[in-house]
Amino acid sequence: MKNEKKKILFGEFVTGAGLARALEMGAGKVVDEVKASKLRGRGGAGFPTGLKWELTAKQESDEKFVICNADEGEPGTFKDRLLLMEQPEKILEGMAIAGFAIGAARGFVYLRGEYIYLRKILEDAIVSMTERNFLGKNIQDSDFSFDVEIFLGAGAYVCGEEFALISSMNGYRGEPRNKPPYPSEVGFRDKPTVVNNVETLCYVPYIVTKGSEWFKEHGTQASTGTKLFSVSGDVKHPGVYELELGITVNQLLTEVSGEGAKSVQVGGASGLNVAEKDFDKPICFEGLPPGGSIIVFNHKRDMLHVLKNFMEFFVEESCGQCTPCREGNYRLLEGVKMLEKGECSVRYLKELEALCDVMKDSAKCGLGQTSPNAFLSIVENFKTEILYR
Amino acid sequence: MTTGTRAVADELQEILLNHEKDRTQLLPILVDINKYFGHIDSNAIIEVSRYTGVPIGEIHGVITFYSFLGQKKRGRFVIRLCRTISCDIAGKDQIVRVLEKELGIHFGETTDDGVFSLEYTNCIGMCDNPPAMLINDKVYGGLTPERVVDILDSFKLSEYQDMFGYGGVE
Ligand SMILES: Cc1cc2nc3c(=O)[nH]c(=O)nc-3n(C[C@H](O)[C@H](O)[C@H](O)COP(=O)(O)O)c2cc1C
Ligand code: SF4
Ligand code: FES
Numbered sequence: 397m398k399n400e401k402k403k404i405l406f407g408e409f410v411t412g413a414g415l416a417r418a419l420e421m422g423a424g425k426v427v428d429e430v431k432a433s434k435l436r437g438r439g440g441a442g443f444p445t446g447l448k449w450e451l452t453a454k455q456e457s458d459e460k461f462v463i464c465n466a467d468e469g470e471p472g473t474f475k476d477r478l479l480l481m482e483q484p485e486k487i488l489e490g491m492a493i494a495g496f497a498i499g500a501a502r503g504f505v506y507l508r509g510e511y512i513y514l515r516k517i518l519e520d521a522i523v524s525m526t527e528r529n530f531l532g533k534n535i536q537d538s539d540f541s542f543d544v545e546i547f548l549g550a551g552a553y554v555c556g557e558e559f560a561l562i563s564s565m566n567g568y569r570g571e572p573r574n575k576p577p578y579p580s581e582v583g584f585r586d587k588p589t590v591v592n593n594v595e596t597l598c599y600v601p602y603i604v605t606k607g608s609e610w611f612k613e614h615g616t617q618a619s620t621g622t623k624l625f626s627v628s629g630d631v632k633h634p635g636v637y638e639l640e641l642g643i644t645v646n647q648l649l650t651e652v653s654g655e656g657a658k659s660v661q662v663g664g665a666s667g668l669n670v671a672e673k674d675f676d677k678p679i680c681f682e683g684l685p686p687g688g689s690i691i692v693f694n695h696k697r698d699m700l701h702v703l704k705n706f707m708e709f710f711v712e713e714s715c716g717q718c719t720p721c722r723e724g725n726y727r728l729l730e731g732v733k734m735l736e737k738g739e740c741s742v743r744y745l746k747e748l749e750a751l752c753d754v755m756k757d758s759a760k761c762g763l764g765q766t767s768p769n770a771f772l773s774i775v776e777n778f779k780t781e782i783l784y785r
Numbered sequence: 786m787t788t789g790t791r792a793v794a795d796e797l798q799e800i801l802l803n804h805e806k807d808r809t810q811l812l813p814i815l816v817d818i819n820k821y822f823g824h825i826d827s828n829a830i831i832e833v834s835r836y837t838g839v840p841i842g843e844i845h846g847v848i849t850f851y852s853f854l855g856q857k858k859r860g861r862f863v864i865r866l867c868r869t870i871s872c873d874i875a876g877k878d879q880i881v882r883v884l885e886k887e888l889g890i891h892f893g894e895t896t897d898d899g900v901f902s903l904e905y906t907n908c909i910g911m912c913d914n915p916p917a918m919l920i921n922d923k924v925y926g927g928l929t930p931e932r933v934v935d936i937l938d939s940f941k942l943s944e945y946q947d948m949f950g951y952g953g954v955e
Contacts, residue, residue: 509816629912
């Protein structure tokens, strides 16, 4: 943690306090409290966590599951790595509270293969939590039992998408599928399943102990709480910062010693490129995408080179299932290569922008729907820099 | 080495028996085989199919889906250098040149002695300490040419040959 102002996640914490409080409150009240906090998912999509739990809690089923999404693969994101490394018990406690709230007895951490060096830390935390009866059978003498296992990924960005993640766990190719049904109805082993991001789960023990009103003191009306930002690129102090949602790009840059930036990629490759003129805009669910990846570019950087790097990423990581994404990203990359050679006309660039709109509307999952954002925003912000070079 | 020879077949069976006979164990099984043998050959695929009941064609489909799994043998140490933007602007290209020069191979290749493979990977979540790479299960950030050479030297075969299942010098 870079900033000394310890807000929520890196503040005081006693393992098990949240779980004990949850057991006192009862499952229904836990769901209500999380709903009242207006906590929204920190994995990108921003779905209200309490509502997700409520939908899953309602399902009648002999078995339900909690999955912690630790597939963190969005370029420029590493905040979950830090949580996994330094706060594994908080993650597990959040999972147990989720399990209690929805009526699940088993949870999984889907850990990206690239993070295999964190497995031991998680395993040790599971053992230690089980020894202290914060996991395992009859937790704290209640009739609630909950076990957690680790499921290792094998190198595929798209597996972070919740449907793809579930397919991957079910033993199929990690491909997204059409919705509905949602995981809350048909998930792991076709049973009702809650999928939450690592960071989302970490706020939960605080919300149940300190209350939703306290949580709402942070952030904005529609984006409550704080957010971990992964800051990299041309800044003096790269690292993870916990900041209020609703912070402007300018404020953030001051916080991380990134003054003098040419542009900032907010929300990773699938987020938006933000130029100086927009640095006063807030980062939150109602503003710039709050995924947490912040990549800063200084005035030396060639933005076409940056764009090419992002498009290569999407071409490589597209699962290839649907045409708009598979072909679209390929065409966009080709367009970037034409721009590099000064061979892309203004007219053709317009065609590519129209293609972007088609991709946004018709791609099956978030990957293909958001990959045009980098293209559109960089082209828009730096048209004179990249055309006819 | 193919998984068809007797000793190897025993090891393969041992990996299988560590997992439930269930489709949800398919990826964990493949990950273990890939880690132990350095790849998943056609004999292993047949055995996995027999054990889990998943058709061979679908197992192929799953293997090709994941960048860490492969049917072609990789080196004992797979070096995966991040090529995503934060590493790229932090001097990734220089690290590419050091690795290629030191190992005498290009990216996408394996050294003749089967010790090192060079690959690119996308963001590995080390963007705060770039450029970064993975070597098998370990991560290395803040790479400089000198550091890369030191790291490669530390992977001298003699120290590591027992660490991986298909050990011994071939
Ligand atoms: C291509 C793609 C990749 C994703 N990768 C991740 C990821 O690495 N981690 C994550 O938590 N969510 C990721 N998501 C979002 C998940 O689909 C899902 O919304 C999230 O895990 C739900 O948890 P939350 O509500 O707590 O955010 C990704 C989505 C898409 C479309
Ligand atoms: S949008 Fe892309 S990643 Fe998503 S399902 Fe379609 S091809 Fe696959
Ligand atoms: S960009 Fe290389 S680790 Fe993230």
